[in-house]
Structures are given as C-alpha cells and as structure tokens.
Amino acid sequence: MRSGLQLVCAAAALLSVGKLGAEGKRTSLTPQEIKSVIVLDEVALPTPGEFFAAINKLDRPNWTQLARKAGPLSTTNRAQASMNLGTRVADGYIAVEGQDGQQVKNVGKDIIELAKGLGVSQSILARGNSIGDFSENNDWNALREELDATEGEVKLQMAEQKDNELVVLVTIGAWLRGVQAASTVVATNYQPESARLLRQPAIVDYLVERIDVLPDRLKDDELVGKVRNGLIEIKAAVAPATTTSAANVKSIQQTTTQLVDAISGPAVPAK
Numbered sequence: 001m002r003s004g005l006q007l008v009c010a011a012a013a014l015l016s017v018g019k020l021g022a023e024g025k026r027t028s029l030t031p032q033e034i035k036s037v038i039v040l041d042e043v044a045l046p047t048p049g050e051f052f053a054a055i056n057k058l059d060r061p062n063w064t065q066l067a068r069k070a071g072p073l074s075t076t077n078r079a080q081a082s083m084n085l086g087t088r089v090a091d092g093y094i095a096v097e098g099q100d101g102q103q104v105k106n107v108g109k110d111i112i113e114l115a116k117g118l119g120v121s122q123s124i125l126a127r128g129n130s131i132g133d134f135s136e137n138n139d140w141n142a143l144r145e146e147l148d149a150t151e152g153e154v155k156l157q158m159a160e161q162k163d164n165e166l167v168v169l170v171t172i173g174a175w176l177r178g179v180q181a182a183s184t185v186v187a188t189n190y191q192p193e194s195a196r197l198l199r200q201p202a203i204v205d206y207l208v209e210r211i212d213v214l215p216d217r218l219k220d221d222e223l224v225g226k227v228r229n230g231l232i233e234i235k236a237a238v239a240p241a242t243t244t245s246a247a248n249v250k251s252i253q254q255t256t257t258q259l260v261d262a263i264s265g266p267a268v269p270a271k
Helices: 012-017 031-036 048-058 078-097 101-117 124-136 140-160 164-188 192-198 201-212 222-238 246-264
Strands: 006-008 039-044
Touching: 048 078, 048 140, 048 164, 048 192, 078 101, 078 140, 078 164, 078 222, 078 246, 101 124, 101 140, 124 140, 140 164, 164 192, 164 201, 164 222, 164 246, 192 246, 201 222, 222 246
Parallel strands: none
Antiparallel strands: 006 039
C-alpha cells in the first residue's frame, strides 16, 4: 500500500494544491500560512482514496453496495461532528469508486453542512460547488482530487482557528470508515493478500496516542472514549504477532461498524 498523506493539520499535498481565493480560484498558501502548519507526527496515513485504490488492485469490489445513508448531521458535540465529517469524506471516496454522481453530490452537501457547524465554512462552499460540477460531468479523477483538497481545506481552517485537536478527530473518522469499508470487502471474499492491507498496527497505536493527548474536555467525551476502546480492540486484531485471519477481519469489521454507527448516529451530548 502506498504511504499516503502525512497526518498534519494541513497535509503536505494541500500545500501544492493551494486554497481558494476570493474569486474561487486556487491560490498558493502564504509563507505565514505555511509556517502555521503543525506536523502532528511522522506517521503516514493513507487517504481513503489511496486505501481503496490498493484494494482495487487486488479485488475490484462492488463499491455501490458499500454506500450508506447519512445519519443525523445536527449535533452540538464538536467531537462527534468532527469524526462524522471524516466518515463522510470517506463516503465520498466510496461514491467516486462506485461512480455514483448523485451520491457524491449528497456527500459533498453533508461535508459542507458539518463544516459550517464547526465554523469552517470559508471557501468550503466553493469546494462543494466544484464537487457538484465534477459529479455532473462524471469526472472521477477530478473528484478524487477535490475530495483530497476539501478535506485539506477543512483541516487547514481548523488549524487556523486553533482547533488542532479536531483535525485528529476528522482523521480518525475518515480512517475508521475507510477500514470499515475495506474490512467488509475482505470479509465478503477473504484472501490473505487482501487481508494484509488491514494490518496497520502503527496507525492504530498512533491514533490512540493522539486521543490520549487531547484536552480533557475531548478526551473525557463519551463518544471519544468509545472510539478509543474500539481502537484498542482493533489493535488486538492487527497486532504484529497475529495473522490477519478471516476471524480477525470479521472482528475488525464488527468493531469499525459499531464505531461508525455511533459516530453517525443520534447526537451524543457534549461533556
């Protein structure tokens, strides 16, 4: 599997993509903005798109069967909204893989709504419009790039608002939904080679560590605690000393499904 984007508040790829200016054109980041980029760690996480591309090389699944209806988007719990936004980003990649233009547009609207709720609506609307335009034209490669850029824009604006901890939660949501989809594919047609794509113990350790250094108001959040416990369960199934057996794949699928359902389900009261 390719290494993917580094988990940063503004991913390195975003620096080359740039951001949208007042006229809707992409512009380069200023030196001041580049300096404000805070690297969270040296661990490299694959984007959902890269993860799914690796799966396609081994076994082209029916991606349309992996689509799901969005849960409630209205919540005052910023931790839940951030993780839910991440799951919807991953849903966007699934819709692109399934070449479902309407679903891509639906996901784009959800991302905008969640981003607005988190106070990061600046320039995201323009991204959403681009997603809609590319969907109309069935421009799937452009849609993949736009999803990358949209996620990057959200994270950059969170960093600019000093909400760096929410960047971690967006990434966790996207990773969980990506692994849920991937484990569903592997569980349906188990192959050891495909199952090895799920072996990401370093990433699981890293995400748990990032939760452990969150501010108490987030670390003590009921849903964040549930996600942390779920990551520990996943860690046991992908530990280096284990084999990614069919039973372990099923365990990963069940745990990630429970977590994604909780993130996308009814609003959880903020602590």
